[in-house]
Amino acid sequence: MLKKLSISSKHIVLTGLVGALISFSQFTLANDLLAAAVNAAERQEESNRDRFRNPLETLSFFGVESDMKVVELAPSGGWYTEILGPYLAKDGKLVAGHFNMERENAPAYFERAMNAYKERISDEERFGTIQILPFDPPAKSSLGEAGTADMVLSFRSVHGWKRNEVFGDVVKSVYDVLKPGGVFGIVGHRLPEDGDDSEFTGYVKQSWVIEQAEAAGLKLVESSEINANPNDTADHENGVWSLPPSLNVDDEDAKERNRKIGESDRFTLKFVKA
Numbered sequence: 001m002l003k004k005l006s007i008s009s010k011h012i013v014l015t016g017l018v019g020a021l022i023s024f025s026q027f028t029l030a031n032d033l034l035a036a037a038v039n040a041a042e043r044q045e046e047s048n049r050d051r052f053r054n055p056l057e058t059l060s061f062f063g064v065e066s067d068m069k070v071v072e073l074a075p076s077g078g079w080y081t082e083i084l085g086p087y088l089a090k091d092g093k094l095v096a097g098h099f100n101m102e103r104e105n106a107p108a109y110f111e112r113a114m115n116a117y118k119e120r121i122s123d124e125e126r127f128g129t130i131q132i133l134p135f136d137p138p139a140k141s142s143l144g145e146a147g148t149a150d151m152v153l154s155f156r157s158v159h160g161w162k163r164n165e166v167f168g169d170v171v172k173s174v175y176d177v178l179k180p181g182g183v184f185g186i187v188g189h190r191l192p193e194d195g196d197d198s199e200f201t202g203y204v205k206q207s208w209v210i211e212q213a214e215a216a217g218l219k220l221v222e223s224s225e226i227n228a229n230p231n232d233t234a235d236h237e238n239g240v241w242s243l244p245p246s247l248n249v250d251d252e253d254a255k256e257r258n259r260k261i262g263e264s265d266r267f268t269l270k271f272v273k274a
Contacts, residue, residue, distance in 0.1 A: 031060065033066050033087060034056060034059060034060065034064070034066075034083075034087055035056060037083045037084075037086050037087040038050070038055050038056045038059075038083055040082075040083075040086065042082065042126070043082055043083070046079060046082060049079075049245070049263070052227075052229075052244075052262055052263035053079075053155075053227070053263075054226050054227055055080065055083055057226045058185075058187065058224075058226055058227065058268060059083070059084075061185075061222075061224050061226060061268065061270065062151065062153065062183055062185035062270055063151075063183060063270075064084070064087070064151060064153075065092075065150075066087055066088060066090065066091050066092055067091040067092050068088065068092045068093075068150035068151055069092060069093040069095070069148060069149050069150050069151075070084060070088060070092065070093070070094050070095070070149070070150065070151045070152070070153060071094075071095045071096075071097055071143050071144065071149050071151070071152040071153070071174075071177060072084060072094065072095070072096055072097065072152075072153050072154075072155075073097045073135065073143075073152065073153065073154040073157060073170070073174075074097065074098070074099075074135070074154065074155075074157040074160075075096050075097075075098060075117060076113045076117070077113050077116040077117055077120065078116070078117045078120045078121065079155075080153070080155055081094070081096065081117070081120065081121065081127075081130070082120065084153075085121055085126065085127035085128065085130055086126050086127060088128065089126065089127055089128030090128070093128075093131070094127075094128070094130045094131075095130070095131045095132075095133060095143065095144055095149070096117070096130055096131065096132045096133065097133055097135030097143050097173075098114065098117065098132050098133065098134065098135060099113065099114055099134070099135075099136070100134040100135065100136030100139070100140050101114060101134065102134065103136055103139075117132075118132075131144075135173075137166050137169035137170055137172075137173055138166060138169045141169055141172070141173045142173070142177075143173050143174070143176070143177040144177050145177075146176050146177060147176075147177070147178070147179050147180070148177065148179065149177045149178050149179065149182055150178075150179060150182050150183070151178075151182060151183045151184075151185065152174045152177065152178060152182070152183070152184045152185070153184075153185045153186075154170075154184075154185070154186040154187070154188075155186075155187045156187060156188060156189060156266070157188075158186060158188040158204050158209060159188065159189060159200070159201075159202045159203065159204050159240075162204055162208070163200050167209075167212050168212055168215070168216065171184075171212055171213050171215075171216035171218060172216050174213075174216070174218070175216045175217050175218055175273055178273040179273070180273055180274070181272060181273065181274075182272065182273045183270060183271065183272055184213065184218055184270075184271040184272070184273070185268075185269070185270055185271075186209065186213075186267075186268075186269050186271070187227055187266050187267070187268050187269075188204050188206075188209060188266060188267055189202050189203045189204060189234075189240045189264045189265070189266055190203060190204070190205075190206055190228075190234065190264070190265045190266055190267045191203035191204055191205045191234050192205075192234060193205055193206070193207060195234060195235070200239070201234070201236075201239030201240060202239040202240030202241060202264075203234045203239065203240055203264070206223075206267040206269070209267070209269060210269065213269075213271050214271075217273065217274070218271040218272065218273055219271060219272055219273075219274055220269060220270070220271050221270055221271065221272050222269075222270045223267065223268065223269050223270070224268040224270070225268070226268050227265075227266035227267070227268050228265055228266065229261070229262055229263065229264060229265040229266070230265065231260075231261045231262060231265075232261055232262070232263075232264050232265035234264070234265060236249075236258070237249065240264045242254075242258055243258050243261055243262070243263055243264055244258065244259060244262060244263050245263070247259070
């Protein structure tokens with residue numbers, strides 16, 4: 001009896017070790033695939049912003065995997081799509097919640113950004129087939145069939161939704177499209193908690209984003225300082241656009257000072273749908 005128990009115990013241990021090794025191998029492979037997408041030669045010109053945007057660390061923190069269905073909100077010209085598209089092309093699916101081109105009096109940059117985006121993803125061999133949906137809540141708020149997405153991602157767009165008073169609609173749409181246990185990852189320009197948010201500067205309080213998301217039923221599980229910049233005081237004359245890459249200031253000395261500050265201080269928040 002003792003001998004049988006001993007063999008059984010060894011079997012359990014070996015099975016556990018094999019399972020752990022398989023999981024580790026899968027994790028390593030996923031990281032290698034993501035690193036390959038981040039370091040692709042096609043990104044050479046855009047990779048100079050990686051030191052501020054930290055795409056490998058950010059996407060790893062959110063837990064993106066190559067077989068997921070991922071919705072990217074407001075991708076504009078497609079800086080992150082350049083990574084996500086090839087990464088998900090074989091086994092996953094990327095959906096872009098993009099500009100509503102039918103919006104009345106749409107800004108001119110809508111067309112420029114959409115054309116640039118479509119041109120970027122035209123190589124189906126690299127990007128697969130990316131679904132583009134008009135996302136303009138509350139008028140157009142569907143991100144696809146309910147409960148089908150593994151992850152929704154948003155990069156530096158929340159300030160516009162706050163200004164237009166539609167962020168509550170945005171997070172409701174996010175909640176609806178996510179599977180139970182699905183992840184909402186969001187990066188935004190961070191206003192200090194004691195900062196003045198009565199004017200539109202592009203900066204948003206982290207606590208406000210958390211409050212809005214949790215009111216929609218999402219739960220904050222982790223935050224990260226991956227995209228933090230302690231040199232950014234968030235009190236610039238022309239808001240976040242005073243900093244790179246916009247450098248929307250006239251004085252050359254101010255431009256040089258702002259170049260040294262770098263891009264904005266940003267929160268990085270990970271929510272799940274319970």
